[in-house]
Amino acid sequence: MKGNGRSTNRAAKSENGEVMQNFKNLKVYEEAFRLSKDIFEFMEDKQMSRRAKEQLLASASSICANLAEMGAIDSRKAQNQKLVTCIGEANETEYWLDLCNSLKIIPQREHLNFMTSLVRVRSMLCKLKKSIEGGDDGV
Numbered sequence: 001m002k003g004n005g006r007s008t009n010r011a012a013k014s015e016n017g018e019v020m021q022n023f024k025n026l027k028v029y030e031e032a033f034r035l036s037k038d039i040f041e042f043m044e045d046k047q048m049s050r051r052a053k054e055q056l057l058a059s060a061s062s063i064c065a066n067l068a069e070m071g072a073i074d075s076r077k078a079q080n081q082k083l084v085t086c087i088g089e090a091n092e093t094e095y096w097l098d099l100c101n102s103l104k105i106i107p108q109r110e111h112l113n114f115m116t117s118l119v120r121v122r123s124m125l126c127k128l129k130k131s132i133e134g135g136d137d138g139v
Contacts, residue, residue: 023071028124032063056096062089083129
């Protein structure tokens with residue numbers, strides 16, 4: 001309806017072209033969820049600073065949480081800001097993974113696996129952000 005300021009055609013679309021109401025339809029959400037779960041399961045029994053462990057788990061899970069929140073937003077500007085937040089959380093997750101690796105809490109092999117996933121997630125987030133901004137087709 002014209003004039004109500006709530007046009008759904010402004011909202012970003014999922015990979016199948018639907019308005020992003022169901023965040024679980026996003027491939028980037030699936031990838032980020034898997035990464036978050038893998039980190040959580042790996043870190044569950046690790047002896048380390050409680051704060052560092054909480055920060056790593058929080059930043060990794062925050063990517064998914066922000067994508068979920070973005071599913072309820074119909075403004076491209078607000079969706080874009082959520083994606084900026086997701087990218088920031090991905091960067092923070094990288095910092096904590098690197099720190100845990102340098103302290104030998106996360107062995108090199110697992111660190112590489114987590115980083116490969118994280119780089120893929122961050123790339124998908126950047127593509128989706130570009131899509132929302134009116135660039136190419138996105139993720």
